[in-house]
Amino acid sequence: MNKRGFELQFNLIFVIFVGLIIFGFFLFFTFKYIDLQKEKESVEIARSMDNIIRGLKSTTQYKEFDINFNFDMDVHCNEIIINNGLYRQKIDSIFFASAGKGKDLWFWSQNLKKPFRIDTLLFIIDNSKKYYSTRNGFFPEFVNEGSSSNFDVGVFFGGICPSSINGKKIVCVDSNKIFIDGEEFPFIDDSLVYGAAFSSAEQFECSLDKIVDKWINLIDIYLSKNDRSNDCSSVRENVKVELNIIKNSLISDNFAFDVEGLRNSNTQLSNHDCEVLY
Amino acid sequence: MNRKGQIGIQETMLVVFVFFIILIIGMILFFRVSISSSEAEIEEYNEFKFKQLIDVIPNMPELKYSRYGIEDVWCIDLLKARAFSEISDKYDFGFKRITINSSDTIILYDNPAQQGSIRRANSPVCLYDSRVGRFGLANLIVEWWT
Numbered sequence: 514m515n516k517r518g519f520e521l522q523f524n525l526i527f528v529i530f531v532g533l534i535i536f537g538f539f540l541f542f543t544f545k546y547i548d549l550q551k552e553k554e555s556v557e558i559a560r561s562m563d564n565i566i567r568g569l570k571s572t573t574q575y576k577e578f579d580i581n582f583n584f585d586m587d588v589h590c591n592e593i594i595i596n597n598g599l600y601r602q603k604i605d606s607i608f609f610a611s612a613g614k615g616k617d618l619w620f621w622s623q624n625l626k627k628p629f630r631i632d633t634l635l636f637i638i639d640n641s642k643k644y645y646s647t648r649n650g651f652f653p654e655f656v657n658e659g660s661s662s663n664f665d666v667g668v669f670f671g672g673i674c675p676s677s678i679n680g681k682k683i684v685c686v687d688s689n690k691i692f693i694d695g696e697e698f699p700f701i702d703d704s705l706v707y708g709a710a711f712s713s714a715e716q717f718e719c720s721l722d723k724i725v726d727k728w729i730n731l732i733d734i735y736l737s738k739n740d741r742s743n744d745c746s747s748v749r750e751n752v753k754v755e756l757n758i759i760k761n762s763l764i765s766d767n768f769a770f771d772v773e774g775l776r777n778s779n780t781q782l783s784n785h786d787c788e789v790l791y
Numbered sequence: 792m793n794r795k796g797q798i799g800i801q802e803t804m805l806v807v808f809v810f811f812i813i814l815i816i817g818m819i820l821f822f823r824v825s826i827s828s829s830e831a832e833i834e835e836y837n838e839f840k841f842k843q844l845i846d847v848i849p850n851m852p853e854l855k856y857s858r859y860g861i862e863d864v865w866c867i868d869l870l871k872a873r874a875f876s877e878i879s880d881k882y883d884f885g886f887k888r889i890t891i892n893s894s895d896t897i898i899l900y901d902n903p904a905q906q907g908s909i910r911r912a913n914s915p916v917c918l919y920d921s922r923v924g925r926f927g928l929a930n931l932i933v934e935w936w937t
Contacts, residue, residue, distance in 0.1 A: 549853075563843075730853065
């Protein structure tokens with residue numbers, strides 16, 4: 514190779530090398546910038562979610578999640594993971610949700626009362642799915658309703674439970690049990706049927722455990738309040754007995770108990786001109 | 792390669808080197824600004840969540856006053872608050888201390904951090920004492936260790 518040819522080849526290699534480095538720099542810069550923007554978006558998504566959740570806890574009952582970003586949402590027991598872990602939104606409320614794309618989400622809250630309020634349950638509804646129930650009017654109007662032949666999630670009441678249908682989630686409810694794709698859970702309240710429809714079996718189990726823990730804590734609080742109250746001692750004894758029946762049933766995972774006894778004892782307090790418990 | 796060519800390549804390399812240095816400084820500055828603005832946003836969000844606790848706490852079923860299960864009065868039940876303070880270690884509010892100050896002080900939750908600065912938010916709340924059937928005013932204080 515002559516001297517000129519060598520120079521030309523050297524220049525070419527040098528230009529390609531420098532070009533690759535510059536290109537690499539810009540590529541790195543672009544990816545980092547995208548990551549940073551996504552992280553910012555994730556914080557904004559989390560903040561918007563938080564605003565809605567706080568609103569639902571006090572006044573509003575349902576709200577569409579109106580945000581301009583498309584995001585990936587993964588659901589864990591205590592948190593929602595936004596954009597593959599770029600931000601983890603801890604949810605303090607007991608909530609029901611399933612993983613998916615945050616494109617068409619609705620937030621809905623309902624009080625769980627047995628007989629006093631245990632918590633305000635939060636439902637995060639993926640309205641890109643179609644929901645169907647054998648009970649007319651079971652789903653509220655803002656939920657995307659399907660039909661018996663076209664649904665993604667089906668809720669079946671009255672002991673009729675279809676065998677699994679490919680790709681569809683089946684929730685069956687009989688008098689004291691809920692089945693999510695064949696997995697059995699206790700039936701405590703209608704609000705938990707919504708929970709079963711809007712969440713996965715794992716998420717449902719986790720939230721159910723949290724409900725039971727909170728319920729036991731509340732019974733301890735009411736037992737203590739009952740002991741500290743200094744009126745109507747005879748009726749308060751009945752209240753104590755009723756609270757302990759519920760507490761012991763919950764501890765032993767027996768959900769087939771009646772809260773009417775406690776409700777009646779609470780009314781009796783009032784009939785005796787005493788302060789009610791709850 | 793002749794001397795002129797060598798000087799030419801050295802000049803080019805110097806220019807490229809300076810260009811890279813400027814590029815790197817520019818990128819570092821850009822990321823520093825972006826990261827600090829992101830951190831500020833996260834910090835602002837945490838602050839906002841902290842202040843929201845002032846709204847959240849009186850609405851908890853563990854504390855809120857109710858009659859026949861109806862919670863139409865925005866008030867904390869004094870006896871429930873005392874009972875809650877005994878079991879609040881089962882709850883996780885992070886490094887915080889939550890106190891109700893009325894005629895006496897009820898520490899609802901106490902989990903201070905060993906170090907760090909303290910932020911404080913407080914708000915007047917309604918407090919109901921069912922033993923005397925009286926509504927009163929109290930001060931709800933939330934302290935947060937950051």
